[in-house]
Amino acid sequence: MRKKNEDKKSSSRKIRERNEINPPTISMRKRSSLFMTIVMSAVFLGIAGWIFYLSVIQNKFYQAKANDYHFGTIDISAHRGSIYDTNGTPLARSASVYKVYLDPKQFRNEIEELQERIDEENKEKADGTYVVPTPDKDENGNEIPIVPLPESAEAYKQETIKLLSEKLEITAE
Structure with a gap:
């Protein structure tokens, strides 16, 4: 048991000694900083490019989808009837709304x-x-005025x- 603890201590000591012997140099730090800057810039440009693609290039498509979602006709076919109080005074009536x-x-x-x-x-x-202009004909052969x-x-x-x-x-x- 003691031998294992000594081996663990010695291995962690070896790692510490190795780091103390070869600390990162300034050029290594510059390279790692440059690498991280390039990676982060690439990620940022990718996201910015995607946003540009969606908002500028695909603008018409998403505009049409939004209009389809927001505008349209809703038909309510059933007449709901009126609501009266105990005196027979109407409280609520169905009405056509445009x-x-x-x-x-x-x-x-x-x-x-x-x-x-x-x-x-x-x-x-x-x-x-x-x-x-001459009138066209529909699929039944009738003239379209x-x-x-x-x-x-x-x-x-x-x-x-x-x-x-x-x-x-x-x-x-």
């Missing part, structure tokens, strides 16, 4: 694109190069607001 969201940026872009198409069509009509462009993008905008206000029974502001 929530309409409009992305101003997307609407503005669509209005600008529409105005460009209207301007292009008017220019072609003025030049005499305008060709009346061509919807003419509105007079102006502003007229289309006003018509859209009017249609929404009529359908939703609200006043346009």
